[in-house]
Amino acid sequence: MVGIGLGAALALVVIEPADAAYYYNYGYSGYGYRAPPARQPRAVSRKKTKKPRDEGQQQAKKEAPKAIKGPLTIVVSIGEQRVRVFDQTTKIAESPTSTGTKAHPTLTGVFSVIQKERMHYSNLYANAPMPYMQRLTWSGTAMHTGVLPGYAASHGCIRLPNSFAARLWTMTKLGTRVIVARHGLEPAPIAHAKLDELKRKPVEATPMAEGAAGKTAATEGPVATDGLGTPMPNMTEAQPKPAVPVMAELKPTTQVLNDKYMPAAPAAEPLPAQSADPAAPAAAPPKPLKPGPVAVFISKKEGKLFVRKGFDPVFEVPVKIANPEVPLGTHVYTASENRADSLAFNWMVVSLPGEGRVAPASEKRGKREKQAATPPVQSVGTATATEALDRVEIPAEAADRLAEMLGPGASLIISDKGLGYQTGKGTDFIVLSR
Numbered sequence: 001m002v003g004i005g006l007g008a009a010l011a012l013v014v015i016e017p018a019d020a021a022y023y024y025n026y027g028y029s030g031y032g033y034r035a036p037p038a039r040q041p042r043a044v045s046r047k048k049t050k051k052p053r054d055e056g057q058q059q060a061k062k063e064a065p066k067a068i069k070g071p072l073t074i075v076v077s078i079g080e081q082r083v084r085v086f087d088q089t090t091k092i093a094e095s096p097t098s099t100g101t102k103a104h105p106t107l108t109g110v111f112s113v114i115q116k117e118r119m120h121y122s123n124l125y126a127n128a129p130m131p132y133m134q135r136l137t138w139s140g141t142a143m144h145t146g147v148l149p150g151y152a153a154s155h156g157c158i159r160l161p162n163s164f165a166a167r168l169w170t171m172t173k174l175g176t177r178v179i180v181a182r183h184g185l186e187p188a189p190i191a192h193a194k195l196d197e198l199k200r201k202p203v204e205a206t207p208m209a210e211g212a213a214g215k216t217a218a219t220e221g222p223v224a225t226d227g228l229g230t231p232m233p234n235m236t237e238a239q240p241k242p243a244v245p246v247m248a249e250l251k252p253t254t255q256v257l258n259d260k261y262m263p264a265a266p267a268a269e270p271l272p273a274q275s276a277d278p279a280a281p282a283a284a285p286p287k288p289l290k291p292g293p294v295a296v297f298i299s300k301k302e303g304k305l306f307v308r309k310g311f312d313p314v315f316e317v318p319v320k321i322a323n324p325e326v327p328l329g330t331h332v333y334t335a336s337e338n339r340a341d342s343l344a345f346n347w348m349v350v351s352l353p354g355e356g357r358v359a360p361a362s363e364k365r366g367k368r369e370k371q372a373a374t375p376p377v378q379s380v381g382t383a384t385a386t387e388a389l390d391r392v393e394i395p396a397e398a399a400d401r402l403a404e405m406l407g408p409g410a411s412l413i414i415s416d417k418g419l420g421y422q423t424g425k426g427t428d429f430i431v432l433s434r
Contacts, residue, residue, distance in 0.1 A: 002359060014226050015080070020363060022098045023097070026320065037327070040237070054246065058185070062375050063211045064091070068087050068092075068171065068406070068414060069087055069088055069336075069337070070087065070295075070336075070409065071088070071177070071334055071336060071408065071409045072086065072087060072172060072176050072177070073085075073086045073169060073176075073177050073179065073187050073334065073348075074176065074177065074179070075084075075178075075179050075180075075181065075184065075185050075186070075350070076097060076099065076106075076158055076170070076178065076179070076180040076181070076251070077181060077183055077184040077185070078099050078106060078108065078152070078181070078182050078183075078185055079182050079184075080095055080183065081096060081098065081099065081150075081151070081152065081184045081376060082094060082095070082096060082131070082162075082184065083095050083096075083097045083143075083158065083160065084184070085168065085171070086186065086187050087188045088187070088336050088348060089188060089189055089348050091186070093164070093167070093168070094159055095160060095164040095170075095196055095365065096148055096150075096161070097148070097158055097159060097160055098146065098147070098148045098149065098150075098151070098152060098153050098154055098158075098159040098329045099152050099154055099156075099157075099159075099180075100152060100154050100156040100157070100226075101152050101153060101154070101155075102152075102183075102412060104153070104154070104155040104156045105156065106156050106157070107136075107137065107139065107156070107180065107251060107422075107432060108180045108181055108182065108415075108432065108433045108434060109139055109179075109180060109330070109352070109420065109430065109431050109432040109433040109434075110177070110330065110332055110352070110415075110429070110430065110431040110433075111134070111136040111141075111173075111178045111179070111180065111430055112175050112176060112177055112178060112179075112295075112427070112428035112429075112430075113134045113173070113174055113175065113176045113178060113429075114135050114136065114137075114391050114426060114427050114428065115133075115134070115135035115137070115309065116134050116135070116169065116172070116173075116174065116175065117133045117135075117291065118131070118132060118133075118169065119131055119133075120133035120142075120144065120410055124140055125155070130144035130145065130146070130157075131140065131144060131145040131162065131165065131166075132144055132160075132162075132165040132166050132169040132219075134168070134169065134172060135327050136158075136178055136430075137422045137423065137430065138422070138426070138427065139422060140156060140157070141156055141158075142157050142158070143157070143158040143160060143165070143168070143178070143196045144157060144158075144159065144160065144165060145159070145160060145161070145162040145165040145166075145272070146159030146160065147159065147350070148160075148161060148326045158180070168181050174292070174311075175292050175293050175311075175409070176296075177332065177334065177411065179332065179350055179352065179431070181352055182389065185350050185351070185352065186350070187334070187348040187350045188348060188349060188350075188386060188398050189346070189347070189348050189349075190333065190347050190348060190349040190385055190386070191347065192347075192386060192389045193334065194392065194394065195344075195345070195347045195389065195412075196344045196392075197347070197394070198335075198394075198399060198402055198412070199343045199344040199345060199393075199401050199403060199406070199417075200407055205325055208417070211367065211369070211387070242294065248257060263429070264373060265432070266335070267362075272295050289309050289312075289314065289405070290309060290310025290311070290312050291308065291310055291411035292309055292310035292311065293309075293407065293408075293410050293411065294307065294308075294309050294314075294402065294406055294407070294410040294411075294430050294431055295307070295308045295309070295410070295411050296402065296410070296412045297412075297413045297415075297419070297429040297431070298319055298321075298392055298394075298413065298414045298415070299415060299417065299419065300321050300324060300328055300415065300416045301416060301417060301418035302418045302419065303318060303319065304316050304317065304318055304319055305317050305318075305319040305394065305398055305418070306419070306429065307398075307401075307402065307405075308428060308429060310407060311425075311426050311427055311428055312413075314405075315398075315401065317397070317398050319392065319393065319394065319395065319398075320392075320393040321391055321392055322391040322392075322393070323391060325384065325400060326389045326391075327383065327416055328383050328391070328414055328416050329351060329352065329353055329383055329384075329388065329415070329416065330351070330352040330353045330414070330415040330416070330417060330431060330433060331350070331352070331385045331413070332349065332350045332351075332352075332411060332412075332413050332414070333345055333347055333348070333349045333385070333411065333412040333413075333414075334347065334349075334409070334410070334412075335406065335408055335409065335411070336348055336408060337408050338408070345406070345408070345410075349385045351384070351385050353434050388414045389414070392414060413429055413431060415431050417431050417432065419431075420432040421422070
């Protein structure tokens with residue numbers, strides 16, 4: 001009986017293999033049962049999908065760019081390997097840069113943007129691409145996108161990060177001032193009586209021409225601008241009139257045609273006799289001034305005052321400078337805007353002291369980098385910007401002519417240096433500091 005009972009009991013507790021994992025042993029007292037855990041659904045791997053960006057919302061998060069009042073000044077510091085952009089006297093942008101090596105140094109001094117190309121290919125270095133190129137000299141100095149290894153590494157150009165180069169390219173225009181120096185410089189406001197003399201004269205009302213409704217005699221002819229869309233007074237009387245050419249009697253038996261000598265044409269029939277008092281030929285109208293800011297350069301070395309507008313020479317006159325044996329330095333004065341209470345301008349200045357050779361912040365030599373041992377030092381005895389204006393005497397006739405041409409963005413450079421050899425056709429004044 002015991003055997004049959006035990007067998008029956010064992011038959012009642014037969015465990016299916018599938019359920020064995022859910023039983024646990026209580027020892028000699030028998031088996032118990034626990035319910036199997038609920039089956040978890042199989043995880044399905046799904047790729048994360050990016051939510052579509054709301055461009056309007058993303059743009060709203062970004063700070064709206066501030067309007068540029070101008071004029072802009074770009075300062076490149078070789079010693080720091082930095083470039084800074086100033087709107088009047090306020091710094092609005094800054095970036096690292098890579099300038100020329102000791103074997104191929106970057107020129108230092110006063111420059112302007114004279115050409116812009118969004119995508120330029122070098123004709124000197126195997127057609128190398130130079131995105132967002134802004135040319136400073138026709139001999140090959142420019143700002144453009146390039147590799148920045150952390151030290152001076154270019155062949156004389158000013159390399160910029162691509163994002164910064166693209167942004168700067170949209171901010172500048174032809175004539176934007178660029179100053180390259182051994183150390184960091186900043187524009188500062190300046191006031192001086194001589195700068196107040198360089199102001200726009202009030203435009204006098206001109207009577208209507210007789211029989212010409214809606215027109216005035218003085219407004220006929222070309223009207224110059226200051227490069228910022230502001231009409232300027234008529235420049236007809238202020239420009240030099242070209243001499244009337246005098247035709248000499250032609251006596252040669254041959255004439256030049258297409259660089260080849262050809263037999264002279266037979267003499268024309270004599271013209272009918274004219275009256276004894278023929279009318280003089282009309283003089284050719286003066287060439288209108290190009291648009292763009294006016295640039296004035298006073299050179300102690302040349303002893304002259306030079307004027308350019310739109311990269312074209314306008315006139316030059318001798319100028320007197322007190323104590324010529326004392327250095328002036330190089331100072332760039334720029335008119336920013338008209339004062340509220342007068343026709344005079346607000347001015348700012350950047351001064352370049354006399355400089356010697358100073359190594360960049362880090363200049364690579366082989367596999368090592370040589371740190372600059374000596375910081376740039378301003379030369380002793382260089383006149384300040386105010387003292388330089390005190391010593392310069394601008395002729396009254398030159399000031400009168402300039403008063404008819406000046407506008408915001410006009411500049412005055414005073415320097416010991418002469419016209420740099422880079423100054424030429426299609427350039428502003430280029431003044432090299434060494």
